[in-house]
Amino acid sequence: GQQLNQSPQSMFIQEGEDVSMNCTSSSIFNTWLWYKQDPGEGPVLLIALYKAGELTSNGRLTAQFGITRKDSFLNISASIPSDVGIYFCAGQATNSGGGADGLTFGKGTHLIIQP
Amino acid sequence: KAGVTQTPRYLIKTRGQQVTLSCSPISGHRSVSWYQQTPGQGLQFLFEYFSETQRNKGNFPGRFSGRQFSNSRSEMNVSTLELGDSALYLCASSLGLEETQYFGPGTRLLVL
Numbered sequence A: 001g002q003q004l005n006q007s008p009q010s011m012f013i014q015e016g017e018d019v020s021m022n023c024t025s026s027s028i029f030n031t032w033l034w035y036k037q038d039p040g041e042g043p044v045l046l047i048a049l050y051k052a053g054e055l056t057s058n059g060r061l062t063a064q065f066g067i068t069r070k071d072s073f074l075n076i077s078a079s080i081p082s083d084v085g086i087y088f089c090a091g092q093a094t095n096s097g098g099g100a101d102g103l104t105f106g107k108g109t110h111l112i113i114q115p
Numbered sequence B: 001k002a003g004v005t006q007t008p009r010y011l012i013k014t015r016g017q018q019v020t021l022s023c024s025p026i027s028g029h030r031s032v033s034w035y036q037q038t039p040g041q042g043l044q045f046l047f048e049y050f051s052e053t054q055r056n057k058g059n060f061p062g063r064f065s066g067r068q069f070s071n072s073r074s075e076m077n078v079s080t081l082e083l084g085d086s087a088l089y090l091c092a093s094s095l096g097l098e099e100t101q102y103f104g105p106g107t108r109l110l111v112l
Helices: none
Strands: A004-007 A010-014 A019-025 A031-037 A044-049 A055-058 A061-065 A071-076 A085-092 A109-114 B005-007 B010-013 B019-024 B031-038 B042-050 B053-057 B064-068 B074-078 B087-094 B107-111
Touching: A004 A085, A010 A019, A019 A085, A031 A061, A031 A071, A044 A055, A044 A061, A044 A071, A071 A085, B005 B087, B010 B019, B019 B087, B019 B107, B031 B074, B042 B064, B042 B074, B074 B087
Parallel strands: A010 A109, B010 B107
Antiparallel strands: A004 A019, A019 A071, A031 A044, A031 A085, A055 A061, A061 A071, A085 A109, B005 B019, B019 B074, B031 B042, B031 B087, B042 B053, B064 B074, B087 B107
C-alpha cells in the first residue's frame, strides 16, 4: 500500500524558533492535509491543500503541496508552548474506481518546545 | 456547530469478546470514516461510509465491520477481539466523499 515518509520523527526546539517538517511519498496524492494531535484527543485539522504547488497559511502555519504531488511541507513560525504535540501529514489519492481512497498518514513528528 | 462525537471514550474487553463503537458526525456531514491508531502502525484507514453504503475499505480482516444509519451516524464492530486490537479508534466525518475529514476524540479500546 501507499506509505508516507514523514520527517523528522521528533524535534526539540527553543520557544520562538521556526519549525519545518515534511512528508514524501512514492505515489501521487490529490490532497495533502496536516493535522495536530494532542494526548488523548483526535487529530485536529490545521491546513488542507488541494492543488499542486499550492501554498496556504493559517496564522503562524504555512504548508505547501509539492509540484510533483508526492510531497508536502509544514512550517511553523515563532513557536510557542501550545505548539507542542504530534503533527501528522495525510494524503488522499484516487483509487482504481475513480473515487478517493481513505487517508494515508505519516508516522508523525513529535514537537517538543523548551521554554 | 458540535464536532464529531464518539462513544464510549474508553473501553476494556477481554480476548474473544466483541465490541461496538459509535460515531455521530458533524451535523450535515454524510460521510464517516474509521481509523485505527496504534503506536506501532500509526493511523490506518479501516473503512468509509456514505449514504449507508461502504464506499472504501482498508486492509483489515473481516472481524472489523461497520454500518451507517440513515441519520449518518455510524457504528463499527470488532468481533473475536485479539490483544492486538488494543488501539485508539478514530472516527472522521466529512460533507461528502473526497471532502476534508474532521476527527472525533476517539475511543480507546484495551483488550486483555
